Amino acid sequence: MPATLPRSTPIALSDAQLSAYTAFAHALADAAGAAIRPHFRARLAVDDKGGTRGYDPVTIADRAAEDAMCRLITATHPDHGVFGEEHGARAGSTGLTWVLDPIDGTRAFITGMPLWGTLIALYDGSRPVLGVMDQPYTGERFVGSRFGAELVTREGRTALAVRPCAGLGEAVLYSTHPDLFVPGAERAAFDALCKQVRMTRYSGDCYAYCMLAAGHLDLIVESGLQPYDVAALIPIIEAAGGHITDWHGGPCHDGGRVLAAGDARVHAQALAALAQVP
Structure with missing residues (x-):
């Protein structure tokens, strides 16, 4: 493949x-x-x-x-x-x-x-x-x-429409599983981000991305994805008014590290926390 x-x-x-x-x-x-x-x-x-x-x-x-x-x-x-x-x-x-x-x-x-x-x-x-x-x-x-x-x-x-969220302190974050993140800088950055949000929940896979597009949660952070894991979700989230990129703000249709947010303010704050990972 x-x-x-x-x-x-x-x-x-x-x-x-x-x-x-x-x-x-x-x-x-x-x-x-x-x-x-x-x-x-x-x-x-x-x-x-x-x-x-x-x-x-x-x-x-x-x-x-x-x-x-x-x-x-x-x-x-x-x-x-x-x-x-x-x-x-x-x-x-x-x-x-x-x-x-x-x-x-x-x-x-x-x-x-x-x-x-x-x-x-x-x-x-x-x-x-x-x-x-x-x-x-x-x-x-x-x-x-x-x-x-x-x-x-x-x-x-x-x-579908994403919901407003003023900042990380008000955000609900989803991720499929903490083991997605490579031990070291990647896992440390994710753990630090989790400490800044209101609540972190695990599981959901593609369903969580659609709940973000529907306005029920605010942030998704994942790593190690393949193109087929994320390509279909990009048009759904973007058309609902959300933002989905890699951890440096670039395209994510090839998978890898993915950051999705409903509100541009939350996306920018999460990027600031994750973009330090090489």
């Missing part, structure tokens, strides 16, 4: 094209959800693909969902690239790449917790321009693009 997404001249998509690709992303999420739902809270085998890197669970649901999405992409847009967690990268000829994480939060999935989701991003050669986080068990689908950010449920559509 390449460590970064492929670089090319950005593809300029018209509103009509982006609308069509958004509809297609919904179809991808439907296909993935249909493959996943029969396996959630069912007894199933769990494989460990981590090896010496540590425990990294994967199930038939992960593989089946990515298979379903890849089949649909191949049938509908065979000239598009794919960058998936389970089956790797396939180059396309258009400069457009679908970035897929069939189940972000597999640890939550195998323990019956609904804090996981399917991540789907459309990458234009420079940045993600469309993002979907689908939670097929709860029936929640978060979508973001230049058209805006919204939560789609059986009841309808609701616009």
Whole structure:
């Protein structure tokens, strides 16, 4: 698996094209959800693909969902690239790449917790321009693009908007797990930041980012992410009015160290605390 997404001249998509690709992303999420739902809270085998890197669970649901999405992409847009967690990268000829994480939060999935989701991003050669986080068990689908950010449920559509937060002292911080951070300067910077916020909570994976976009928390700090862990979440958070970068304020679509905040003031203060890490 390449460590970064492929670089090319950005593809300029018209509103009509982006609308069509958004509809297609919904179809991808439907296909993935249909493959996943029969396996959630069912007894199933769990494989460990981590090896010496540590425990990294994967199930038939992960593989089946990515298979379903890849089949649909191949049938509908065979000239598009794919960058998936389970089956790797396939180059396309258009400069457009679908970035897929069939189940972000597999640890939550195998323990019956609904804090996981399917991540789907459309990458234009420079940045993600469309993002979907689908939670097929709860029936929640978060979508973001230049058209805006919204939560789609059986009841309808609701616009997403981050909430104001004046500073770190008022902020609620989420991170998937403290073991994400490398011992030494990285972990020390995270621990110091936690002492400045009102409350720190762990878990959530992709679901926490969507709760930030929906205005229920203020700050997310993570490290060691892959492109498929974060690409889909960037358009959702930015379209909801939030900010998501690496720890130095640069782009984070290739993963690594990620900082997301709803309010620009909190983002700036968190950057000041984390940018010291080389």
